[in-house]
Amino acid sequence: MKEDILRQIGTIARALDSIANIEFKEMQLNRGQYLYLVRIKENPGIISDHLAGMLSVDRTTTARSVKKLEQNGLIKKESDQQNKKIKHLFVTDKGQELAKKIEKENIYSNEQVLKGLDKKQRRELANLLKQVEDNASASWHFVKNGGKRKY
Numbered sequence: 777m778k779e780d781i782l783r784q785i786g787t788i789a790r791a792l793d794s795i796a797n798i799e800f801k802e803m804q805l806n807r808g809q810y811l812y813l814v815r816i817k818e819n820p821g822i823i824s825d826h827l828a829g830m831l832s833v834d835r836t837t838t839a840r841s842v843k844k845l846e847q848n849g850l851i852k853k854e855s856d857q858q859n860k861k862i863k864h865l866f867v868t869d870k871g872q873e874l875a876k877k878i879e880k881e882n883i884y885s886n887e888q889v890l891k892g893l894d895k896k897q898r899r900e901l902a903n904l905l906k907q908v909e910d911n912a913s914a915s916w917h918f919v920k921n922g923g924k925r926k927y
Contacts (some may be wrong), residue, residue, distance in 0.1 A: 785908070791884055799881060802847045803874055810878045812841045813867065816851055817875040821864040832916045850874060 800810050828838040845851040850871035856862035
């Protein structure tokens, strides 16, 4: 294959992640924690396992980030009514304010990277990237659950 789309996607993702990590450091957020905070805000009551799957990361990484967010007073855990072992995650008031800033940065970054594309091109790109994301996620789940890919 001549095109190496994954290289380009990786470059874009690393550039935007680096920008976010620099800009959000002053907000008490370490590498990538902004992703967890916003997803918890978008999905109040989510449990860690579902959050890990949503972000395509392992449970240990998720547990570390959730613990830091909780220590910083940005999220809180609440026990499930039926099963006290299950902890639901919620954003605190402090976390809500921070998440709003992160969402503003996301809107700004989207506009920056989509400059020069009209509405039709933006929709088409979004649809194509959704398919690529779904394919990558399916592969991640397959390998995570012990599957071996055949090259």
